Amino acid sequence: MSTYLSEETQVTDAAVSTRLSSLDTLESEAIHIIREVVAEFEKPALLFSGGKDSVVMLHLATKAFWPGKVPFPVLHVDTGHNFPEVIDFRDRTVERLGLKLVVGSVQEFIDRGELAERADGTRNPLQTVPLLDAIQQNKFDAVFGGGRRDEDKARAKERILSLRDEFGQWDPRNQRPELWNLYNGRHTVGQHVRAFPISNWTELDIWRYIERENIELPGLYYAHEREVFARDGMWRAVGEVSQPRDGEDVITKTVRYRTVGDMSCTGAVESNAFTVSDVVVEVAASTLTERGATRADDRISEAAMEDRKKDGYF
Amino acid sequence: MSTETVLSGSAGGLETALPTTLFRFATAGSVDDGKSTLVGRLLHDSKAILADTLDAVARTSADRGFGGEKGGIDLALLTDGLRAEREQGITIDVAYRYFATDRRSFILADCPGHVQYTKNTVTGASTADAVVVLIDARKGVLEQTRRHLSVLQLLRVAHVIVAVNKIDLVDFSESVFRDIEADVQQVGRELGLGSDGISDLLVVPVSALDGDNVVERSERTPWYTGPALLEVLETLPAADELESHLESFRFPVQLVVRPQGALAPDAVAAGLDVEAYRDYRAYAGQITEGSVKVGDQVSVLTPGQAPRTTTVAGIDFAGKSLEEAAAPQSVAVRLADEFDVARGDTIAAAGTVREASADLYAALCWLSPKPLREGQKVLVKHGTRTVQALVRSVSGKLDLASFKLEGASSLELNDIGHAQLRLAAPLPLENYLHHRRTGAFLVIDPLDGNTLAAGLVKDHPGDHEDERYSI
Numbered sequence: 001m002s003t004y005l006s007e008e009t010q011v012t013d014a015a016v017s018t019r020l021s022s023l024d025t026l027e028s029e030a031i032h033i034i035r036e037v038v039a040e041f042e043k044p045a046l047l048f049s050g051g052k053d054s055v056v057m058l059h060l061a062t063k064a065f066w067p068g069k070v071p072f073p074v075l076h077v078d079t080g081h082n083f084p085e086v087i088d089f090r091d092r093t094v095e096r097l098g099l100k101l102v103v104g105s106v107q108e109f110i111d112r113g114e115l116a117e118r119a120d121g122t123r124n125p126l127q128t129v130p131l132l133d134a135i136q137q138n139k140f141d142a143v144f145g146g147g148r149r150d151e152d153k154a155r156a157k158e159r160i161l162s163l164r165d166e167f168g169q170w171d172p173r174n175q176r177p178e179l180w181n182l183y184n185g186r187h188t189v190g191q192h193v194r195a196f197p198i199s200n201w202t203e204l205d206i207w208r209y210i211e212r213e214n215i216e217l218p219g220l221y222y223a224h225e226r227e228v229f230a231r232d233g234m235w236r237a238v239g240e241v242s243q244p245r246d247g248e249d250v251i252t253k254t255v256r257y258r259t260v261g262d263m264s265c266t267g268a269v270e271s272n273a274f275t276v277s278d279v280v281v282e283v284a285a286s287t288l289t290e291r292g293a294t295r296a297d298d299r300i301s302e303a304a305m306e307d308r309k310k311d312g313y314f
Numbered sequence: 315m316s317t318e319t320v321l322s323g324s325a326g327g328l329e330t331a332l333p334t335t336l337f338r339f340a341t342a343g344s345v346d347d348g349k350s351t352l353v354g355r356l357l358h359d360s361k362a363i364l365a366d367t368l369d370a371v372a373r374t375s376a377d378r379g380f381g382g383e384k385g386g387i388d389l390a391l392l393t394d395g396l397r398a399e400r401e402q403g404i405t406i407d408v409a410y411r412y413f414a415t416d417r418r419s420f421i422l423a424d425c426p427g428h429v430q431y432t433k434n435t436v437t438g439a440s441t442a443d444a445v446v447v448l449i450d451a452r453k454g455v456l457e458q459t460r461r462h463l464s465v466l467q468l469l470r471v472a473h474v475i476v477a478v479n480k481i482d483l484v485d486f487s488e489s490v491f492r493d494i495e496a497d498v499q500q501v502g503r504e505l506g507l508g509s510d511g512i513s514d515l516l517v518v519p520v521s522a523l524d525g526d527n528v529v530e531r532s533e534r535t536p537w538y539t540g541p542a543l544l545e546v547l548e549t550l551p552a553a554d555e556l557e558s559h560l561e562s563f564r565f566p567v568q569l570v571v572r573p574q575g576a577l578a579p580d581a582v583a584a585g586l587d588v589e590a591y592r593d594y595r596a597y598a599g600q601i602t603e604g605s606v607k608v609g610d611q612v613s614v615l616t617p618g619q620a621p622r623t624t625t626v627a628g629i630d631f632a633g634k635s636l637e638e639a640a641a642p643q644s645v646a647v648r649l650a651d652e653f654d655v656a657r658g659d660t661i662a663a664a665g666t667v668r669e670a671s672a673d674l675y676a677a678l679c680w681l682s683p684k685p686l687r688e689g690q691k692v693l694v695k696h697g698t699r700t701v702q703a704l705v706r707s708v709s710g711k712l713d714l715a716s717f718k719l720e721g722a723s724s725l726e727l728n729d730i731g732h733a734q735l736r737l738a739a740p741l742p743l744e745n746y747l748h749h750r751r752t753g754a755f756l757v758i759d760p761l762d763g764n765t766l767a768a769g770l771v772k773d774h775p776g777d778h779e780d781e782r783y784s785i
Contacts, residue, residue, distance in 0.1 A: 019555055020643065021333035022419040031644040032600040035568040039657050039698070063632035064598070064644070067581050067591050068573030098579040149410045156409045175407065176765045177437040177681050180754045181600070182695055186763030200421055202412045 023209055026201055030057075031064040032181060033160060033197035034144070038064075038071055040185050041142040041193070045102065045135075048074035050086040050093070050218055051260040053146030056206055057198060059215050061144075062097065073100035075143065077131045079123040079262045080107035081241045086260055089218040102138055104130035121241070122265040132168040135192055142185065142193045150202045160199050166190040203258075207283050211276045222279065223256045223271045234267025258283075334414060337552050340423040340438030342431070342462045343448030348479045352448060352522035353411065353424050354389025359529040360413045360544065389522070408434050417548045431458070432728035435465050436679045436768050440754070443552040444473035446543070451484045451519070455497040461714040463498075467505045467513065468677060468730065468770065470750055473550050474507060474515045477543060481535065482521040488537040491519045504717060512747075518543050553750070554641055563604035563612065563663040564641075564752050566697035567597045567655060571646050581633065596630055596646035597655055599698070602751035604663060605640035606647070611664035614655055617699070617739040623664050624651040658699035660742050660752075670740035674703065677712075677746075678757065679730050679768040686725040686733070686757075692766065693758040694737060697751075700758070702738040709734065725767075732772070746770035 020028065037044050046061065048054045061070045076090060094101045106126050109115040115126050135143060149156045159175050161183045176184055185193050198206070210217065228235040228251065229244040235255055236242055242263050244250055255268035256279075273279040343349040358368075368387070375388040411422040423438035425431075439445050447462050449455060459476075466474050476498050484490045495517045502508040508515030518527055519535050520543060526532035529544045541549070572595045582588060606612070606626055613621040628648040629636040639645045647661060660667070674694065680686055686705060694703045711722035711731040725731045746753030749771075757767035 019335045019552065022336040023333065025336045025642060028600060028642055028644040032568070035598055035644070036698075039569045062578060062580065065571060065573075065578070066630070066632045066646075067577050067586055067594060068571055069576045069578045096580050096583075150412045153409075156411065157407045172407065177408075177433055177768070179437055179440040179756060179765070179768045180751065181441075181602075182754065182756050184695065184756055184758055184763070184765050186693075186758060188763065200410070200412070202414075202419075204414075205419070 023205060023212065026198070026205060027060065027063075027209070029181075029200065030060045030197040033183065033195065034061055034064045036183050037142050037144065037161075037185065037193075037195045037197075043138070043140050044072045044142040044144060044195070045075045045138065045140045046070075046072060046144040047131075047146070048076055048090065048093075048101075049260065050076075050082075050090040051146065052206055052210065052217055052221060053148065053198065055093070055215060055217055056201075056209060057144060057146045058093065058097070059213060060197065069098055072144075073102050073138075075102045075104065075131075075134055075138075075140070077104045077127045077134070078106060079127060079264075080105065080110075081123050081263045083218070083220055083237075083239075083260065083263055085220060086218045089216075102134055104134035106130050109133075122262065124262045124265050128168070135168070140192060141187065142195055144195045144197065146198055147194075147196045148201050148203070148206075149199050158196065158199070160196050161185050162194045162196065163187060164192050164194060168192075170194075204280070204283050207276070207280045211280055218260060220257045220260065220268075222276075223254050223274045225252055226255050226268065227251070228253050228255060228268060232267070235270065236267055237263060239263050334417060334419045335552065336421065337418045337444070337547060337550075338421045338423070338442050339444040339446060339547060340425050340435070340442040341446045341448065342425050342435045342438065342466075343446075343479075347448035347450050348522045349424070349448050351389045352446075352477065352479060352520070352528065353422065355522045355525055355528050356422070356544065357411060357413055358389060359525055360415060408437050415544070415548055420547065431461070432465060432679060432730065433681045435462060436469065436681065439466055439469045439471050440768065442471055444475060444547065444550055445471050446475045446477050449476060449478050449494060449498075451478050451480045451490055451494065454494045455501060457715045459498075460501055460717075463501055463505060463507055464712070464714045464717060465679075465730070467507045468679075470512060470747065472513055472553050472556050474502075474513060475543065475546055476515070476517045477522075478517060478519045479522050481519040481526060482524055486519075486526075486534045488535075491517075491535075491538070516540075516546060518546065557603065557641070557750070562666040563606045563610070563661075564602045564749070565597075565599050565606070565647060565661040566602060566699075566752075567657055567659045567661060568599045568698050569597075569657050570655065571596045571598050586633075595652075596628070596648045597659075597661065598644075598646045599661075600644045601639060601641040602697075603641050603749060605638055606663075607638040608636075612649070612661050613664045613667065614649070614653055615660040615662060615667060615670060615742045616655070617658070617670055617701075617741065621664075621667070622651075622653055624649045624653065626650070658697070660697060662742070667742050667744070670742045672737040672740040673774065674735040674737055674741070674743060674755075674769075675772045675774050676733060676735065676755070677730060677770040677772060678725060678733050679770075680725040680727060680766065681768060682759070682764060682766040683727050684759065684766065685727075686731075686766070688723055691760060692735075693760050694735065694741070694755050694769070695758055696741050696743065696755040699739075699741060701741065702760070703735045703757075706734045706736050708732070743771045745773050747772075 046057060065071060106123050109130055115129055147155055157172055159178045164170060187193055227238040229248040238250055253270055256271040256273055257268050259266060273282040341349055341353055372387050409424045411424060413420050425434040425438035445466050449459055478491055478494050498517050502515045507513050519538050520527045526534055527542045529542060531542045577591060608626050608628060610626045612626055613623050615621055626647060627650045629639050630646045688705055688707055690705045692703050693700050708723050708725060709732045710719040711729050713720050722731055744752040753771040755769040756765055757769055759766050
């Protein structure tokens with residue numbers, strides 16, 4: 001082993017031959033976490049929206065338990081404003097892997113008068129109540145999420161196993177220290193834990209992994225022609241819940257989505273990335289963060305994500 | 315050297331580049347040392363900050379009247395994540411940052427230094443391949459620097475890099491730097507840091523504000539001929555490379571993969587032989603140390619039982635059969651004999667693990683506001699097993715500034731001390747000095763489940779291999 005006691009010592013080339021690649025290291029870490037949660041919790045579930053991060057999570061789970069089935073259900077919080085092709089993808093995936101699907105419906109809560117539509121029409125912030133209700137009804141004690149620390153400044157400080165109180169709230173100032181690869185998931189009745197096995201992945205890692213593992217995604221992640229109009233500096237798809245206002249011209253553009261959320265707040269970016277390799281190149285060269293580019297809900301305030309997380313959001 | 319990042323790389327570059335490897339490092343120091351600025355500088359100059367984030371920071375900087383001649387961006391804002399932190403101008407919690415060069419992907423644990431520095435430094439250092447400790451060139455080695463270095467020595471961090479920051483504020487003076495460097499090396503010698511064959515210690519003069527020696531070597535420090543900070547981070551061997559000489563395979567069993575009838579439908583659809591996998595049974599886990607090959611002799615360690623020896627019949631990973639695997643791979647291991655193996659057991663290279671023990675001697679980094687008292691009942695989580703334990707005695711507390719053990723019968727938040735625990739079941743404990751994974755454990759409060767301490771297994775008193783480590 002070399003030492004660096006003096007500055008004159010030449011820095012040697014890092015050995016690359018015997019080490020795992022960063023993707024293999026991240027994969028191994030995520031699988032370790034998924035297995036720990038399954039071993040230590042009574043009733044875990046995986047949040048599955050059909051978005052790329054949750055698709056990667058599910059793929060990792062299939063690898064963790066091969067040749068067995070993924071031993072937990074998937075949970076989708078349906079805003080009622082989803083892209084139809086994403087719902088179709090969700091249902092096909094659940095079928096293919098023989099999983100149980102639990103759906104928490106924002107629409108049902110609105111219909112029952114337990115949630116009110118927001119003035120801006122955005123339903124992403126409304127997902128918290130149905131999510132917590134589904135967790136409580138099904139007695140899930142651990143919920144896997146595809147959250148990544150590179151997404152947001154608040155997420156950068158969240159633990160891999162993140163304790164939530166009886167109200168689903170995250171207390172950023174009172175988190176357990178997370179040491180070595182020893183995860184402490186102990187909780188009391190009423191509390192649950194959010195588990196984020198891909199915390200350490202970046203958007204580019206996700207895409208490189210999707211490319212390497214040949215993972216299928218909903219088609220709207222790749223460039224396609226779509227009728228759109230401009231709003232808040234983003235291209236919005238024309239759809240049932242997303243109609244142009246006066247003065248917003250509808251045009252046809254070649255676009256793709258970098259995140260897949262509620263149709264009412266997710267914007268598309270102009271792109272010619274028709275294949276996964278094209279997307280890897282595009283993401284690598286991008287000058288905007290994925291949330292900055294395409295998510296109106298994170299623009300509401302500087303601390304938008306932090307506020308929603310404290311209230312029990314994903 | 316190239317500082318082109320993958321973010322600015324061309325498509326052609328991406329296709330031809332070797333796969334990058336992962337390197338984890340932490341930063342330790344106080345706000346006053348310019349740590350947030352250094353982290354912001356590393357991210358900014360390695361082009362890891364995208365335009366919209368930078369715009370937001372520039373707007374906030376302007377709103378607060380930051381800037382003047384320096385260009386108007388408060389780089390420290392890049393790392394202050396929570397609302398309270400931005401409002402109070404302090405960092406509350408360990409934050410993780412990501413950036414990449416064409417050689418490596420970096421995970422940076424940014425550890426605040428002013429409050430609960432021990433808790434944060436221990437947390438960040440527990441997974442780090444290297445730790446960067448900041449010193450203000452105008453102040454030199456302070457008591458806090460000694461404390462930080464002491465914690466890093468205790469946690470066996472492989473590489474300690476001391477960044478002497480604000481070198482611009484001492485007019486890029488070589489003599490100031492050399493004096494501080496000599497002080498750092500003196501502290502290192504007292505601790506055994508950098509001269510123990512386990513860790514190394516490097517000192518770099520930097521200006522985080524202006525970027526000197528952060529990403530590029532600076533022309534303003536011509537007397538310094540060593541590498542810039544990022545160059546150091548790109549080339550130091552990671553902990554798993556340094557530990558690759560360890561031949562002793564260690565594999566804590568996480569769970570048993572035994573699908574019986576419940577085979578994955580997608581695997582079956584892809585042609586999995588249902589008959590052949592009807593009685594499939596494998597032990598899933600992550601290799602914490604060493605490597606294993608099919609045919610190797612291994613021992614299964616189950617608490618309260620004599621080790622059982624068998625051979626490795628197969629190593630599986632998601633449909634692939636591997637000939638061999640090494641730390642830190644997650645795999646599933648099949649054994650030749652049908653032993654009853656369960657979560658909490660450890661599979662290890664045959665004959666390399668000493669007898670499991672119910673007597674635990676350890677250094678404890680106390681991380682909770684609830685103090686540790688003798689006679690207290692706690693939980694100990696080691697590998698994949700959690701057992702009850704009784705704190706029999708606290709034998710002293712470390713004075714981090716003098717590196718001496720003082721008498722103490724309790725430990726409080728941020729204290730590091732020695733304790734003896736009696737475990738309800740024996741565990742295959744190993745000395746942390748040589749085994750950063752199987753020598754580590756958590757102390758957990760059985761009442762509320764909170765983590766109370768980070769524990770480092772020590773040899774039994776009188777059984778020390780080297781008194782230097784007996785803090």
